[in-house]
Amino acid sequence: MAAAALHLADRAQAAMDRGGTTPLIELHGVTKTYRTLDKRSYIAISPVTLAIKEGEFLSIVGPSGCGKTSLLNIMSGLIQPTSGEIRFHDQLLSGPSAEISLVFQRPVLLPWRNIIDNVLLPAQVMKLRPWDFYVNKARELLALVGLQDFGNAYPRELSGGMQQRASIARALITDSRALLMDEPFAALDAMTREEMNLELMRIWSLTGRTVVFVTHNIAEAVLLSDRIAVMTAGPGTLRDIITVDLARPRSLSLLGEPRFGTMVDHVRTLLESQPNRGAGDIARVVTSETIE
Amino acid sequence: MKARMFAMLYPISTFAIILLAWEGIVDVLALPVFYIPAPTQIALALYRGFDVYMSHLWTTMYCTFVAFAIALVLGVAFGALVSESRFAERTLLPVMVALQSMPRIALAPLILVWFGFGPTSKIVLGALTAFFPLFLNMAHGLRTADPDQIALMRSIRGNRVQIFWMIKLPTALPFLFAGMQIGVILAMLAVIVGEFLGANRGMGFLINTESNQMDTAGVFAGIFILSAVGVLCHNGVQYLRDRLLFWSASHEITGSTL
Numbered sequence: 001m002a003a004a005a006l007h008l009a010d011r012a013q014a015a016m017d018r019g020g021t022t023p024l025i026e027l028h029g030v031t032k033t034y035r036t037l038d039k040r041s042y043i044a045i046s047p048v049t050l051a052i053k054e055g056e057f058l059s060i061v062g063p064s065g066c067g068k069t070s071l072l073n074i075m076s077g078l079i080q081p082t083s084g085e086i087r088f089h090d091q092l093l094s095g096p097s098a099e100i101s102l103v104f105q106r107p108v109l110l111p112w113r114n115i116i117d118n119v120l121l122p123a124q125v126m127k128l129r130p131w132d133f134y135v136n137k138a139r140e141l142l143a144l145v146g147l148q149d150f151g152n153a154y155p156r157e158l159s160g161g162m163q164q165r166a167s168i169a170r171a172l173i174t175d176s177r178a179l180l181m182d183e184p185f186a187a188l189d190a191m192t193r194e195e196m197n198l199e200l201m202r203i204w205s206l207t208g209r210t211v212v213f214v215t216h217n218i219a220e221a222v223l224l225s226d227r228i229a230v231m232t233a234g235p236g237t238l239r240d241i242i243t244v245d246l247a248r249p250r251s252l253s254l255l256g257e258p259r260f261g262t263m264v265d266h267v268r269t270l271l272e273s274q275p276n277r278g279a280g281d282i283a284r285v286v287t288s289e290t291i292e
Numbered sequence: 293m294k295a296r297m298f299a300m301l302y303p304i305s306t307f308a309i310i311l312l313a314w315e316g317i318v319d320v321l322a323l324p325v326f327y328i329p330a331p332t333q334i335a336l337a338l339y340r341g342f343d344v345y346m347s348h349l350w351t352t353m354y355c356t357f358v359a360f361a362i363a364l365v366l367g368v369a370f371g372a373l374v375s376e377s378r379f380a381e382r383t384l385l386p387v388m389v390a391l392q393s394m395p396r397i398a399l400a401p402l403i404l405v406w407f408g409f410g411p412t413s414k415i416v417l418g419a420l421t422a423f424f425p426l427f428l429n430m431a432h433g434l435r436t437a438d439p440d441q442i443a444l445m446r447s448i449r450g451n452r453v454q455i456f457w458m459i460k461l462p463t464a465l466p467f468l469f470a471g472m473q474i475g476v477i478l479a480m481l482a483v484i485v486g487e488f489l490g491a492n493r494g495m496g497f498l499i500n501t502e503s504n505q506m507d508t509a510g511v512f513a514g515i516f517i518l519s520a521v522g523v524l525c526h527n528g529v530q531y532l533r534d535r536l537l538f539w540s541a542s543h544e545i546t547g548s549t550l
Contacts, residue, residue: 078447095449102447108440111539112462122448125458154539174448 023051023087024178024210025075030084032070043235044070047084050229050238052212054177057204059213059221060229061267067236068214069182075212076102076180089177098126101171103181107163109155109170116142116151119170126174134173141169144203161192168203178210185220194252197223201250218271222263223250230270240270329509338513345498345517352483352495353521355411359418360479367423367475368468371430376456385431392424397485404490414486414494421482422475426468433467434460466540469533476525484518 032045045067052058060068073079075086077096086093088100101122109118116138123134142148145165147158155163164184171179185193197220204211215221221228222244230239244263246254254260311331317323318330325333338345370388373380400417407413437460445455487496495514502510 076447078443096447098449100447102444104440104444106440108438108444110441110459110462112537121444121458125445125448125450125454156539 022054024054024089025052025212026050026087027071027075028085028087030071030074030081030086032067032074032079033082045074045081046235046237048238049084050241052178052210054210055208056226057211057213057224058227058229059215059225060231061215061218061221061271062231062236063233063271064216065236066231066233068231070236071231072180072182072212072214075178076100078102098174099176100178100180101174101176103164103167103171103179103184105183105186107155107160107167109163109166111155114152114154115147115158115166118155118166119173121170122174128174138169138173141172142166144172144206145169145199159192161188161196164188164196165199168200172203172207172209176209178212181211181213183214183216186215186217193217193220198252200224201248205249218264218267219255219260222246222260222267223252223254228267230267232271239273242267242270326506326508329512333509334512334516337507337509338516341510341513345495345514348493348495348498349517349521351411351493352480352487352518355414355483355486355494356418356476356480356525358411359415359483360422360476362415362419363422363426363475363479364472366419367426367471368430371427371434371464371468372456374427374431375434375460376452388424388427392428396421396424397482400482400485400489404486409490409492414483414491417486418479418482422479425471425474425478427471429467429471430464433464436467437463466533466537469529469537473526473529473533476529477522480518480522480525 027048027050029047029049030045031043031047034042034044036042048071060071062068070079074081075093077086077093077100080094088097109115110121113121116135119138119141120134122128123131123138128134139148139151142151145168147162147165147169150158150162150166155166158166164187168184185196188196200211201224213221213224225244228242228244230242231237232239242263246259246263315330315332318328329337370384374385374388375381396417399420403417403420404413407416441459441463442455445459450458483494484496484499487494488500491497495518499511499514502508502514
């Protein structure tokens with residue numbers, strides 16, 4: 001356990017040594033247009049340009065339908081942008097990369113594998129060796145997320161929060177540099193959610209990963225982030241990026257402080273000041289002629 | 293274990309009451325034995341002809357299992373092909389669906405002409421009948437794979453083969469087992485029909501002969517044995533399923549008729 005923590009702390013230090021301020025993920029004029037079944041086009045994202053620094057915790061907040069999940073999937077290489085480009089560590093990203101791991105809204109554990117085998121799935125799929133090293137690492141990670149006694153349990157035996165912890169451990173098994181999280185705690189109850197927020201801050205500080213965290217919960221974004229990218233709908237675009245200058249380590253007591261409240265209000269005002277509010281759904285649907 | 297034994301008491305007592313009523317009605321109405329025998333007469337027929345029944349049962353079960361095994365291999369292979377290849381889906385699936393709605397038992401006389409009166413014709417008929425529930429359940433099961441699990445596999449750079457073995461196949465297994473439970477019974481049914489139509493061995497042949505000799509008690513004894521074996525096969529698959537697919541709740545059965 002102590003050895004595990006030490007090992008992870010080394011990694012965090014290494015991440016800081018790599019620079020800490022150089023951009024890890026860069027988006028240049030990224031757009032995404034979907035074609036609906038009735039042959040119309042739907043602009044999910046209008047040009048977004050954004051640079052995410054190595055080691056930072058960046059949240060993307062916005063209302064549903066603002067394209068934040070699409071943007072995250074583009075960053076992960078799972079979907080291709082309609083135009084624009086994504087650079088990952090100065091390399092053009094053309095598909096899923098071993099350097100990027102994803103955490104989904106649902107835990108997406110495979111019910112026929114026990115927890116440790118679920119955590120090992122990326123290592124197995126990517127054929128990472130030596131295997132023993134990854135088995136040990138999986139045990140360390142389970143300890144990190146508080147599931148050291150559940151390696152042999154099956155997903156259905158775990159609560160929603162525990163399953164999501166396991167999925168975070170799975171995302172950390174490879175030596176990825178970025179952790180992209182798509183509303184990972186949205187399905188959890190309020191208490192479990194707060195607990196998971198603290199857990200995530202601890203894991204982030206220990207592992208030194210760059211985290212991109214999509215949420216529609218403003219307080220969660222303020223509590224966790226170094227910076228918050230605020231997106232608005234109609235069509236989905238980046239409204240502003242806010243730096244959260246609250247000292248770390250942060251705790252839940254921060255939630256009651258006035259400067260926390262001010263920060264939350266600031267983000268909320270930005271979200272409510274979106275230009276096409278109300279007309280959003282109509283404005284987003286355009287005929288294919290107007291696009292081409 | 294004790295609770296399970298206790299739960300068994302309910303169907304057993306229902307069964308016992310039916311048998312008692314049957315025995316009583318046959319006795320009171322004095323129905324002739326060739327018309328409907330009493331349970332005791334059936335039991336006697338079963339006891340006296342036990343060795344004969346077992347030897348014919350062996351033939352029937354041999355044909356059933358060979359037919360089922362062939363249907364299983366073909367059903368899994370074609371199910372996988374249709375779900376993985378767009379081309380196979382377009383060319384094969386409509387033909388399969390058309391064949392599926394054809395009453396395959398009606399082919400029995402033709403198959404007897406082609407494959408003779410020996411076990412081969414029964415195996416062909418059984419395999420043909422059991423194939424469809426296996427094929428359709430396999431194809432359907434592979435398609436029900438969770439899109440999020442596939443997205444996860446793609447995000448960790450999983451290739452198509454890995455997605456098939458690690459996600460789609462485990463997802464399809466409960467469906468395949470549902471198909472197996474129907475398939476094994478259908479295979480047995482088809483083999484028996486084949487034996488009715490033309491054979492010199494097997495339970496179908498035996499029951500047919502007994503019927504022609506007005507040995508109704510013997511016919512009933514044969515039916516009783518076949519029912520017992522049918523239940524055994526069905527439960528055997530169920531047992532395997534519960535052992536192997538512990539993670540999955542029981543699935544709805546996507547069925548197929550004769």
